[in-house]
Amino acid sequence: MRTKIVFFLFLVLLFWESSSQCAMCRAVLESEESQSAAQGINDGIVYLMAIPYILVGGIGYIVYRKFFRAKPEE
Structure with missing residues (x-):
């Protein structure tokens, strides 16, 4: 569980400082x-x-939960 939290935080912080301009937009805006x-x-x-x-x-999470949740025993 700890690994999933660390991985999620890493992904969030990775997108935090992204530069996403194409070359033409960057040239005009600079x-x-x-x-x-x-x-x-x-x-x-x-x-x-x-x-x-x-x-x-x-x-994807909803589908995962639907297929892999614990099924009640009859």
Whole structure:
């Protein structure tokens, strides 16, 4: 159980500081003086990238629980 918690925390922290801009977006956004737009674009891309993984993980967990839960003995 401890290994699963450590692995989950590692994955969360891995996505925390991700830079997700393509080369063209990075070139355009680096040319402006204020980096607030670039940071906003990065946050939006990471948010859009994380949602499908969370949904697939949640559905996978539900399927796992449904198939591998303890069956009552008759």
